[in-house]
Amino acid sequence: MRIPCPYCGARSSHEFAYLGDAAPTRPDPSAPDAAEAFHSYVYERDNPAGPMDELWYHSAGCRRWLKVTRDTRTHAITAVAFAGTGEGGR
Amino acid sequence: MSDLLEHIAPTRLVPEGHYGPEGATGVSARAANTSASPLAAATLVARKGATGRLIVACAAAGLPLADAPRSSGGAGLEAVGTGPGRWLVLAEGMSGPDLVARLAGMAQGLAAITDQSDAHLILDICGERARAALEKGVTVDLEPTVFRAGDAATTVVSHVGVTFWQRDGATYRFAVGRSFAPAFLRWLTVSAAEFGFALAGTGRG
Numbered sequence: 001m002r003i004p005c006p007y008c009g010a011r012s013s014h015e016f017a018y019l020g021d022a023a024p025t026r027p028d029p030s031a032p033d034a035a036e037a038f039h040s041y042v043y044e045r046d047n048p049a050g051p052m053d054e055l056w057y058h059s060a061g062c063r064r065w066l067k068v069t070r071d072t073r074t075h076a077i078t079a080v081a082f083a084g085t086g087e088g089g090r
Numbered sequence: 091m092s093d094l095l096e097h098i099a100p101t102r103l104v105p106e107g108h109y110g111p112e113g114a115t116g117v118s119a120r121a122a123n124t125s126a127s128p129l130a131a132a133t134l135v136a137r138k139g140a141t142g143r144l145i146v147a148c149a150a151a152g153l154p155l156a157d158a159p160r161s162s163g164g165a166g167l168e169a170v171g172t173g174p175g176r177w178l179v180l181a182e183g184m185s186g187p188d189l190v191a192r193l194a195g196m197a198q199g200l201a202a203i204t205d206q207s208d209a210h211l212i213l214d215i216c217g218e219r220a221r222a223a224l225e226k227g228v229t230v231d232l233e234p235t236v237f238r239a240g241d242a243a244t245t246v247v248s249h250v251g252v253t254f255w256q257r258d259g260a261t262y263r264f265a266v267g268r269s270f271a272p273a274f275l276r277w278l279t280v281s282a283a284e285f286g287f288a289l290a291g292t293g294r295g
């Protein structure tokens with residue numbers, strides 16, 4: 001599988017480290033239901049058959065986190081962007 | 091790895107010399123940063139949100155930068171994009187501290203600058219069959235219509251992280267982490283030997 005990095009170009013997936021689902025966002029630790037929210041954040045994952053947003057780290061290239069939309073059935077990648085909001089994902 | 095390297099310690103640089111068939115030299119490589127020819131290196135990393143302003147400041151000081159995997163030269167420096175807002179900058183015949191001071195003057199506080207002069211073995215690889223040898227381990231497309239003079243890549247070759255760029259039509263310059271350089275040179279030597287490989291600048295290994 002080759003991942004089209006927005007900076008580096010298409011690269012073999014072995015240059016990347018895989019984190020997984022890009023959907024979970026860190027809960028507010030001061031919220032009253034923080035313990036339950038963190039349990040869900042850390043452990044609970046969907047397992048979709050189809051397109052999924054995932055986080056990949058280009059550890060052997062530009063060292064940026066990418067948000068990759070990949071079809072889990074075919075490995076077809078339909079979108080890639082730097083994760084985060086700043087320039088270059090920072 | 092092969093009989094060729096049987097008597098060379100894996101922890102030492104491959105010694106300079108000729109490897110492969112006598113009389114043929116399809117690939118040549120030379121270490122560019124030796125004690126005889128110092129080559130300073132530093133990383134230049136834009137502060138958060140300052141990439142555009144850093145590029146303007148450096149261009150005004152004579153060093154054009156591209157926020158892309160490209161190399162550029164100016165003001166006696168060579169800059170290579172290694173990631174968004176990040177460059178590796180080389181300077182021939184300059185000391186590391188002098189290069190850092192020079193870049194600090196150019197960057198006007200818009201970048202973090204770190205001396206990397208001891209970090210890499212810088213290796214210039216050229217020759218008619220250089221691309222044929224490199225293609226055995228480089229997974230970036232080196233076809234000349236795709237990877238052209240000035241293009242750069244940070245990638246993995248034989249499990250070793252490298253940054254390399256094409257300096258002109260014929261020469262690829264590789265920056266390899268110094269402690270990984272023996273392993274990289276072993277890969278290069280066995281990959282290039284079939285074409286005849288001349289290695290210089292690594293001393294007696």
Ligand SMILES: [Zn+2]
Pocket residue numbers: 005006007008009058061062063064
């Ligand atoms: Zn990348």
